[in-house]
Amino acid sequence: MLIDGKKISADLKAEIAETVKEMTALGKKRPHLAAILVGHDGGSETYVANKVKACEACGFESTLIRFEDNVTEEELLATIDKLNNDKDVDGFIVQLPLPRHISEQRVIEAIDYRKDVDGFHPINVGRMSIGLPCYVSATPFGIMELLRRYNIDTKGKRCVVLGRSNIVGKPVATLMMQKAAPGNATVTVCHSATPDIKEICREADIIIAALGQPGFVTADMVKPGAAIIDVGTTRVPDASRKSGFRLCGDVDFENVEPLCSFITPVPGGVGPMTIASLMHNTLLAASGEIYPKND
Numbered sequence: 001m002l003i004d005g006k007k008i009s010a011d012l013k014a015e016i017a018e019t020v021k022e023m024t025a026l027g028k029k030r031p032h033l034a035a036i037l038v039g040h041d042g043g044s045e046t047y048v049a050n051k052v053k054a055c056e057a058c059g060f061e062s063t064l065i066r067f068e069d070n071v072t073e074e075e076l077l078a079t080i081d082k083l084n085n086d087k088d089v090d091g092f093i094v095q096l097p098l099p100r101h102i103s104e105q106r107v108i109e110a111i112d113y114r115k116d117v118d119g120f121h122p123i124n125v126g127r128m129s130i131g132l133p134c135y136v137s138a139t140p141f142g143i144m145e146l147l148r149r150y151n152i153d154t155k156g157k158r159c160v161v162l163g164r165s166n167i168v169g170k171p172v173a174t175l176m177m178q179k180a181a182p183g184n185a186t187v188t189v190c191h192s193a194t195p196d197i198k199e200i201c202r203e204a205d206i207i208i209a210a211l212g213q214p215g216f217v218t219a220d221m222v223k224p225g226a227a228i229i230d231v232g233t234t235r236v237p238d239a240s241r242k243s244g245f246r247l248c249g250d251v252d253f254e255n256v257e258p259l260c261s262f263i264t265p266v267p268g269g270v271g272p273m274t275i276a277s278l279m280h281n282t283l284l285a286a287s288g289e290i291y292p293k294n295d
């Protein structure tokens with residue numbers, strides 16, 4: 001069965017918009033998300049434009065702050081400080097990657113964790129890993145939401161996560177092993193130093209592929225009936241497209257799809273969920289549900 005991330009993300013955004021309507025009817029202010037975008041990376045431009053569009057769809061206010069590639073780390077940190085102290089802004093993100101002369105880690109740690117709707121700050125990551133309320137980063141949250149809404153059984157299942165990035169592999173492995181639903185799985189994380197990846201994948205009831213290698217998961221790696229979550233979004237040159245590229249997942253979709261119980265397509269699977277998840281976190285930030293507002 002195809003997992004329709006586009007539909008689930010539209011449902012999630014519609015639910016958020018409904019909650020915002022109720023909030024404003026009670027005289028509360030709209031949630032406000034700010035985004036900092038540095039430079040003109042094609043992927044980042046698209047992501048941030050889509051985040052601003054999603055804010056409109058959800059009834060949020062949004063602010064986009066742009067810098068050129070030559071912005072200094074000090075300027076960026078000063079802007080973060082302003083947003084940390086801006087009472088009107090509920091949450092904000094700094095779109096990654098950043099130019100090489102800027103320390104991403106310093107930038108992430110400069111963000112007030114109570115406004116860190118990307119869930120990248122070590123306080124949010126740490127709270128997530130011990131099961132405390134926090135902002136869960138967008139892609140792992142989106143994946144868990146797809147598993148939840150498609151009633152995919154994870155309890156006691158074998159889950160193989162391919163990739164160990166801070167943004168996807170590590171947090172999704174943490175969530176899948178958490179004693180929660182979805183979750184409660186037996187998780188194996190594979191990466192570039194793992195021998196026997198094929199054999200390990202063949203044992204999996206759920207494969208979450210997040211390595212950024214188009215077509216890596218082939219049919220001979222998939223147990224019949226497994227559920228496959230494809231997080232890959234590699235841009236592959238394609239002259240027949242107006243954009244000049246197409247998005248390729250980490251799974252050989254054509255040959256894997258007939259074997260499995262569930263599969264996310266690329267595009268239209270996990271991708272659309274990430275932005276809806278950011279909207280979800282922004283709503284949580286505005287409501288003070290996770291970190292109560294003290295004013």
Ligand code: GUN
Pocket residue numbers: 093094095096097118138139167274
């Ligand atoms: N770059 C790729 N994914 C993300 C994300 O979820 N948030 C931010 N800020 N940058 C990203």
